[in-house]
Amino acid sequence: MPNQLSRRDWLKIMGIAAGSSALPFSSWAVNEKGEKILLPNNPLHQKLGKPVTAITCGAGSRGNVYGGYALAYPDQLDIVGVAEPIPIRNERYTKKHNIPEGNRFKTWEDVFKRPKFADAIIISTPDNLHYGPCMAALRMGYDVLLEKPISPSEKECRDILQLAKKNDRIVAVCHVLRYAPYFVKLKEMMHNGSIGEIISIQHMEPIMHVHMSHSYVRGNWHNSKETTPIILAKSCHDLDILKWMLDKHCKRISAFGDLKWFKKGNAPAGSTERCIDGCKIEAECPYSAKRIYYDKRTWLHHFDLPEEKNKQGEAIMEYLKNSNYGKCVYRMNNDQPDHYITNILFENNITAAFSMEAFTAYEGRRTRVMGSMGDIVGDMTAFTHTDFRTGKVTEWKQDSDTHGGGDWRLAADWVQAVASHNPALLTSTIDASIESHVMGFAAERSRKEKTIVEIKM
Numbered sequence: 193m194p195n196q197l198s199r200r201d202w203l204k205i206m207g208i209a210a211g212s213s214a215l216p217f218s219s220w221a222v223n224e225k226g227e228k229i230l231l232p233n234n235p236l237h238q239k240l241g242k243p244v245t246a247i248t249c250g251a252g253s254r255g256n257v258y259g260g261y262a263l264a265y266p267d268q269l270d271i272v273g274v275a276e277p278i279p280i281r282n283e284r285y286t287k288k289h290n291i292p293e294g295n296r297f298k299t300w301e302d303v304f305k306r307p308k309f310a311d312a313i314i315i316s317t318p319d320n321l322h323y324g325p326c327m328a329a330l331r332m333g334y335d336v337l338l339e340k341p342i343s344p345s346e347k348e349c350r351d352i353l354q355l356a357k358k359n360d361r362i363v364a365v366c367h368v369l370r371y372a373p374y375f376v377k378l379k380e381m382m383h384n385g386s387i388g389e390i391i392s393i394q395h396m397e398p399i400m401h402v403h404m405s406h407s408y409v410r411g412n413w414h415n416s417k418e419t420t421p422i423i424l425a426k427s428c429h430d431l432d433i434l435k436w437m438l439d440k441h442c443k444r445i446s447a448f449g450d451l452k453w454f455k456k457g458n459a460p461a462g463s464t465e466r467c468i469d470g471c472k473i474e475a476e477c478p479y480s481a482k483r484i485y486y487d488k489r490t491w492l493h494h495f496d497l498p499e500e501k502n503k504q505g506e507a508i509m510e511y512l513k514n515s516n517y518g519k520c521v522y523r524m525n526n527d528q529p530d531h532y533i534t535n536i537l538f539e540n541n542i543t544a545a546f547s548m549e550a551f552t553a554y555e556g557r558r559t560r561v562m563g564s565m566g567d568i569v570g571d572m573t574a575f576t577h578t579d580f581r582t583g584k585v586t587e588w589k590q591d592s593d594t595h596g597g598g599d600w601r602l603a604a605d606w607v608q609a610v611a612s613h614n615p616a617l618l619t620s621t622i623d624a625s626i627e628s629h630v631m632g633f634a635a636e637r638s639r640k641e642k643t644i645v646e647i648k649m
């Protein structure tokens with residue numbers, strides 16, 4: 193675990209990562225699990241005279257990831273307002289960031305009834321509530337940190353791009369993998385001659401069966417019509433990282449996949465509406481809500497629990513009795529595919545095969561890059577490069593943290609970009625990010641209409 197390593201261990205690891213020279217680091221930071229990550233010193237970053245000020249719309253799980261950055265680096269980011277309809281979240285966020293009473297709002301619309309009072313807006317509302325606050329923010333001259341997906345509609349994505357350009361504002365899309373050292377290094381290796389000419393790539397997103405049940409069967413993203421199809425909700429990161437690493441435009445795409453397992457017809461005999469309703473197979477079901485949330489106390493980041501540990505069990509039980517998180521996974525109104533494959537043709541006839549799989553015991557994206565003079569095989573914590581010319585095998589290693597450490601690195605670059613009004617400090621501006629969303633919409637059309645879709649930007 194990163195928090196058990198000394199600074200020297202880290203420098204050693206990252207020194208290997210960087211090749212011959214170790215990167216200098218500005219400071220220690222922790223991700224939302226409390227694990228230590230290192231933010232590399234970016235020579236383009238300037239010391240700020242005053243912090244960038246921001247208003248958070250949506251103080252849920254992601255709003256708190258970026259809020260956490262402000263708490264760790266108060267000289268860089270100051271959260272001066274919040275819009276959040278759930279009272280306990282609004283209250284906790286207000287307290288954490290010392291937000292003045294007059295800058296607390298129930299809903300994002302209220303923020304924009306006031307004249308502009310900060311540099312930027314952080315949009316971490318649910319998927320179907322990105323477009324409204326983003327367009328309002330751009331109209332009023334705010335810069336934006338926009339959670340992915342940009343929007344569940346292609347037209348809305350394009351509208352946001354157009355308005356950002358017209359009003360000359362910065363919109364950073366939270367394609368956080370672009371900032372993860374693992375993918376940064378992988379991209380470098382793909383383009384520095386190590387594998388010759390890139391021929392093809394295989395990429396897999398193993399969602400992990402419990403993560404699937406939490407987010408896409410029971411949780412916020414269980415219904416594609418109410419939120420976003422899973423190819424965007426989960427895998428816009430993957431389409432984006434493929435396109436970004438190859439640095440080529442996508443020409444054609446085809447997709448297959450459906451919801452095969454989490455359906456009423458597969459409900460075992462003896463199962464009940466809720467896991468705690470006397471379900472006869474609860475003890476042996478891998479998706480038992482009682483085991484996942486109550487016994488093991490895992491996957492709780494969307495639960496609002498009391499701070500006192502001794503009251504948390506009771507609160508979790510309430511969720512199991514009253515929320516979707518307590519329901520049988522075979523009895524939800526979910527429709528997100530649990531297996532989804534996409535074939536992509538990029539410029540220069542490079543092919544990519546992407547699989548999104550719910551039924552794995554593990555997480556961590558697996559990538560294999562095939563080149564004329566070598567190949568690379570990686571799992572997001574390490575990759576192995578083999579040079580066909582010399583037979584030499586080299587390993588690159590990194591201890592994993594959430595999103596490979598990308599979350600706060602994105603926040604750091606975004607703050608700098610806003611402070612200096614320089615979008616070039618970001619690798620995931622809306623201009624750079626929109627094509628991978630268009631790929632996602634095209635994949636979904638291909639899957640539903642059983643056609644190969646041509647991509648035109």
Ligand SMILES: NC(=O)c1ccc[n+]([C@@H]2O[C@H](COP(=O)([O-])OP(=O)(O)OC[C@H]3O[C@@H](n4cnc5c(N)ncnc54)[C@H](O)[C@@H]3O)[C@@H](O)[C@H]2O)c1
Pocket residue numbers: 249250251252253254255275276277278281298299300301316317318319321339340341366367368412425494595
């Ligand atoms: N970049 C990533 O890797 C990543 C990871 C997870 C989620 N996400 C995206 O981030 C966004 C938020 O996800 P989350 O996991 O934090 O969900 P969440 O449910 O924890 O947080 C969303 C918050 O928005 C609030 N909200 C709802 N309506 C609102 C309104 N009208 N005005 C203001 N706030 C409102 C909700 O009450 C909730 O607290 C989603 O779009 C999601 O897809 C991105």
